[in-house]
Amino acid sequence: MADVIRAEPMPATVRAARFVLTLEVAFGMVGVAFAGATVIASAGAAPVLLLVLFQAAVTALQGWLVSRWPSRRKRVRWGAVAVEVVSAAARLAIVAIDGDLGWASVLPRVLFPLAVVIPLLTPPAGRWFDR
Template sequence: MPEGIQTERMPVAVRAARFLMTLQVAFALVALAIMIGTVAADPDVPTLLLLLYNATITALLGRLVSRWPSRHGAVRWGAVALEVIAGGGYVATAAIDGGLGRLALFAPGAALPLAVVVALLTPPAARWFDRQPGPGHRSGRRNRSVSPGRGIP
């Protein structure tokens, strides 16, 4: 009887980070729809720049979540960097609007990125992202065991 392919379970911290990032993308898509309506009603440069910033962050977060199963270290570090930028952008926007206080630092715009960064910097997350996916996983990458130009070893 053939045995199934053994796959390693994703650590809780990594699953939580992926869930929080998916939640961020969902809320950001709703916010983008509202912002598009605002820009259509009264276009001005600051609102357009904020719309561009939010659209870029949302697209990149979505891309990272879609690449999560590849387990590449670049996905982990890209998520950490993007969450730092997203959280910093939220805090900067709150400071510019004059609403930066203790309550603003516990708002979802600051708390979710911080939670994702903390989850991705745990040792189980580091181990999970540093391993290659098991056999039978299709990551869309070609076999890199043969170096280009060297021939077959």
């Protein structure tokens, strides 16, 4: 008979990061649907279309990362960190272009990405993804 090998359980920090990333995917899909309706209503305005395409790409990449999470590969961990940092930076750049750099507009845009990046940078996450 085959021997049973127990796998190391996922640390709470990694589980929390995966949960927040899953929430981001869900909210991103809703946001893309509403923004897509806005593009249709505005007869395909180019700036709005570019924002919708960016959000759709980020949401698709986040969804792919969540689906690859159980593989425990280092590139999944660092890919999630990279996607979150780039998406937060892009959202902050959009706010800066609009000229509304206040705590009320900045905090919601960086809260979810920080809730993913910080747990993934902890030593237990590094050990779990390193196998």
